[in-house]
Amino acid sequence: MLYVVTLNYARPIEEVNGHLDAHKQWLGRFTKSGHILAAGPLADGTGGVMLAHCAGSDELEAMMEKDAFVIERVVTVSVQSFEPALRAEAFAAQWAPLAKAIAAG
Numbered sequence: 001m002l003y004v005v006t007l008n009y010a011r012p013i014e015e016v017n018g019h020l021d022a023h024k025q026w027l028g029r030f031t032k033s034g035h036i037l038a039a040g041p042l043a044d045g046t047g048g049v050m051l052a053h054c055a056g057s058d059e060l061e062a063m064m065e066k067d068a069f070v071i072e073r074v075v076t077v078s079v080q081s082f083e084p085a086l087r088a089e090a091f092a093a094q095w096a097p098l099a100k101a102i103a104a105g
Contacts, residue, residue: 001053002037002082002095003060007075008047015074022068030063037095047075053095057081 009016027050030036039050054060060079069075084096089103 001056002084003052003054004080004082005050005052005060005064006042006047006078007049007069008078009074010076011074013045016069019068019072019074026067035059035063 027036027039030052031039035052035054037051037053039048041048052060052063054063057079064070064077070077084099086102087093087096087099089101091099091101093099093101
């Protein structure tokens with residue numbers, strides 16, 4: 001299952017930044033494990049968003065509970081799950097096995 005996870009800052013940016021290094025380490029750990037496919041800050045500076053791949057919501061929740069931003073309650077978390085029906089051919093089939101691949105061009 002794929003998840004779009006939005007983290008919105010709930011505390012002043014100075015407080016958020018105090019946990020940024022630990023958050024980046026968490027991102028790196030779960031990107032290496034294949035659970036986080038893409039992540040980055042929101043353009044308006046109010047938080048961040050990530051695309052995650054987990055077996056189910058329990059696995060996603062367990063992963064999120066290890067994030068310093070969540071532990072320190074400097075963000076609120078919003079999660080949307082989806083099962084892709086279409087995917088770009090270059091998007092790995094392992095992350096969207098039921099999706100129809102569409103070639104670029």
